[in-house]
Each structure stands twice: as structure tokens, then as C-alpha cells.
Amino acid sequence: MLSFGPDGWGMQLLQGTWLTIRLALATLPFGLALGLAMALAKRSPNRWIRAFGNAYTTVFRGLPELLTIFIVYFGGQIALQKFVSLFSDAPVEVNGFVAGMVALGVVFSAYASEVFLGAFNNIGRGQYEAAYALGLRPSATLRLVIVPQLVRLALPGLANLWLILLKDTSLVSVIALEDLLRKTSIAVRVTKEPFLFFGVACLIYLALSMISSIGIVAIERWANRGLRRA
């Protein structure tokens, strides 16, 4: 039943897994960029920008991920429809993949901004002063001095968020996206073997996080290469 042949579900599950991986990988850069932007907003000297950053974090860390997905999916549809109807009568359909990516990315960024903020606070003032004393311009300071340290400090937190993201992708199965869990549900409906198939799906998720952990260890070793510990 799990075989890859014409009456096996192996191929279907594999396709679902592939979509899950693609969705998580597509969300990551989007969520990281937005998270960094929000962290910078929360450090902004302008108090309105700061308030916006804080409100954003509070809202998207407080809402259930499932609700955020629904709001982005249905809300995005309505907003786009209104926007398009200004020009034409064509009906609009929001792409499930993009909606899932935006929703998961927004949640990811809310948590990531806190991780970045913590990392920023852990970089001492002396680093900026030393870079200034060396005559580095602000942009060069950020690129050569701050970011390499930021990556190292933020990595454990971000790795955690990646593992959470990987699990949260399962929630997009409710907005008609053919991810691993959705494919599994289809297989269950046909084969009437729920325990077997959902069990296998769980094991695939476990395998994904195990593989991620191996990757994370490698990246951490790379990020810590310049660090000497007693």
C-alpha cells in the first residue's frame, strides 16, 4: 500500500512531502527578511515605527497559526478582489501556496524579530566603537562586524523556529494545498487505513526534522568558526 507502484500511495506521499519542503523553504527567506525588518523597526528611534513593530509582534504571536492562515487566505482574496474590480470584472483566486507562504512567513517573522532583537542586544557597544575607530563606514560596520556576529547569536533561536515552521506547514492542508498531510488524508479516505497512513506521515515529519537537525549542527559549526572557547 505504501509502494511506489500504480496502486501504491508512495508516490503521492512523496509529492506531498516535496510540497511541504518547498513551502517551508520558500517561507524561510521571506520570514527572515520580514523578521529582521521588524527587529530593526523595534529598535527604531521613531516611536511610531517602534509601536508598529511591537504591535505586529504581539498580534501575530498571539493569534493561532490556523487563524492567521484563514485570515490571509480569505482576507487576501477579498482584498485582491476589491483591488482588481477597480479595473476589471475578472474573478480572482488566491494561490494557496502564496497564501500559505505569506501566513507562515508572517508568524515566523513575529517570532524571528524577537530572536534578532535579543541577538542585537547581545552585541556590545564596543563592537560599534571599535569599527568606528577603525574608520569603517556604517554600512561596512553592519556588513563586516555586526551581521556575522548576529548570525551566530541568532542561530539557535532561528533553528528552533525552523523546526516549528516545518510542523506548522501541516496547517496549510486546510486551505486545499496538497501538502504531505493532505495527501495522507486522501490516501486514508481511499484505503481506510488511517492509523497506518497518519503514522507514516508523522514519521516523515520526524525524518524531516532529523535531517534539519543535522543541517543545523553543520551551519552552527560554520557560524562559530571564528569563536574560541575555553
Place this chain on the structure above:
Amino acid sequence: MNWDALATYGPRMLQGLVVTLQLVAISITLGALLAWPVALARMSRSRLLRGVAFGYMYFFRGTPLLAQTFLVYYGAGQFRVQLEAVGLWWLFRDAFFCCVLTFTLNTAAYQAEILRGAIKAVPIGQREAAMSLGLKPRQIFRKIIMPQALLIALRPLGNEVILMIKGSSVAAIVTVFDLMGVTRLAYSRTFDFQVYLWAAVLYLIVVESIRRIWDKIEHYLTRHLRTA
């Protein structure tokens, strides 16, 4: 504002909120009871116990809550004959019970990890001092280690409560009418997007209140650690 929809579905959404809170309260409490033995097994000297606890925690922390809920709720159907034989089928037929069971097992794994970290964070000198006072191992654990570990665990446990409130929304997908479930129903009847925003406001109110109450509790319980 869509007042008609609010009049019809507002009260039902509040009822849904009560279901959500019940679901979370029961699961968190049962999970807390289960977390202690799991955490102790995880740190046990027996290799077998350690392995079992590790496997349990790894599974429940490494897989999505939604997949776990499906596994229990739909998976139970496959064992209907066996469950009927032991007279438990009526329980597993109920979506609310299945959610409580899944959420309890899930949160117990997370809470056990929190407890384990907290117990390990208590300085070894505390144990040594207790031993030199002649306390028995059981007393050392109950009167010295446990109270200090619980204080350390307080903040992450508060986060776990909030995560559980948010996570409990997946119950809606297996037909439980919690806040999320009622909201989905209201949307499918009215096609008014507002209902999702009302639900968002309700969730935010609950999460923010719990966060504030938890801060107060922590402030009160750690008053002896602050210098005047």
C-alpha cells in the same frame, strides 16, 4: 460591523471560547500530571526508562499537532472492534475526548522537557547542602529541588499554556466546536470575513490576559528573590 451576524453568532462564539478554555485547562492539567513521571524517567538511571521517555518526547515534539490529532481521532476508527471489546469505543468516538487525549500527550512531552531543563538548572550545591543536612533523597527532591525547579519552569510553562491555547484551534478541524470551530461555521453560513476578525480579537484578549496574569503570578512567587 455586521450586527445581524454578531447577534446570531456572537453568543455562540463565546460558547466556543468556553469550549476552547475547557479543552486547554483539562489538557494542561492532565499534561502537568503526566509530565513529572516522564521527566523523571528521562533522567532515570535505567537505560530502558530513559529510552522510552526520550522516544515519547521526541515523537510528540517532532510531529505536527494536527497530524497527531488525526492519528488519534481517525486512527481510533481502525481499532473499533478492539475498542468496543474493552468498552472504550464511546470515548474515542467523541472528537472532544480525542482532542483532550492528543493535547494531553502533546503538552506532557513539552512540559516534561521544560521540567527536565529546570531540574538540571538547580545548582548542584543545593543537593549537596541537603545531603550534608542528612535529608533523605525523597525529601531532597520534594523540599529542595522541586520548589526551585518549578520557579525556573514558571515562565516557559506560561508560554506552553499560550501555545496550547493557540494550538487547540486545530480541534476545529476534527469537528469540535471550539472558538475556531464556531468561527468556521459562522463563516460558512454568512460568508462574512468579519467573523475571523472577531475570533482574532477574542484569541488576542485571552492570550494577553493569560500573559499578564502569569507575569503577576511570577512576580508574586519570586518576591523572596528580589532585594528591596
